[in-house]
Amino acid sequence: MKSRKLVDTLIIDLDNTIFDWFAVWYSSFKPIYDEIIAVSGKPLDEVNASIRAVHQARRTSEYTFLLEEVEFLESIRQAEDIRSKFRGAIEASQRGRDQNLKLYPSVFRSLWDIKNSGTKIVAYTESMSFYSGYRLKRFGLDGVIDVLFSPEDHDMPAGISLSVRPKRS
Incomplete structure (x- = not known):
C-alpha cells in the first residue's frame, strides 16, 4: 500500500477564490x-x-x-x-x-480543517495589505492564514492620517 504524501503548506489566492x-x-x-x-x-x-x-x-x-x-x-x-x-x-x-464581503460557502470550515490538520496556509493577493488585512479580520481568518503576500500599501494622501487621536475628557 502506498503511503500518502503529507501536505505541509497550502498556498491560496484570496481574490475571487475564497470570496467574490x-x-x-x-x-x-x-x-x-x-x-x-x-x-x-x-x-x-x-x-x-x-x-x-x-x-x-x-x-x-x-x-x-x-x-x-x-x-x-x-x-x-x-x-x-x-x-x-x-x-x-x-x-x-x-x-x-x-x-x-463574505466567504464562499464552506471556505471558512475548510480552511480551519486544513489549519487544524497541521498545514501552514499561505495567502496571495494582488490587493494591498491594508485592504487584505481588513478582509481577513472580517472573515475571521486572521488566525488561520499564517502568511499573507500582498503588494506594498500606497502612501497616504497629504494631510490624511490613519492614527486615532485619544478622546479628551
Whole structure:
C-alpha cells in the first residue's frame, strides 16, 4: 500500500477564490462613482480619465481616498469637507462592501480543517495589505492564514492620517 504524501503548506489566492472580490469592489465603488458624476457635471470620459489617473498613481482601484484626489473635485474640496458632501455615497459604499464581503460557502470550515490538520496556509493577493488585512479580520481568518503576500500599501494622501487621536475628557 502506498503511503500518502503529507501536505505541509497550502498556498491560496484570496481574490475571487475564497470570496467574490469583484462584487465587493463594484458595490463599494459604484455609489462613489455615480455621485462623482452627479455632483461634478463632467462628461463621462473626463470622469473616467480622472479616476483612472488616481488609480494608476496609487497602483490600485481599491483606493479609499479617491474623493481627496480626483482633480476636478478640487473646487468642492476648497469650499467644503468632501467627505461630508459625499456622505450618502460613502455610506452606500460601505453598506455595499459589507453586504458583499463574505466567504464562499464552506471556505471558512475548510480552511480551519486544513489549519487544524497541521498545514501552514499561505495567502496571495494582488490587493494591498491594508485592504487584505481588513478582509481577513472580517472573515475571521486572521488566525488561520499564517502568511499573507500582498503588494506594498500606497502612501497616504497629504494631510490624511490613519492614527486615532485619544478622546479628551
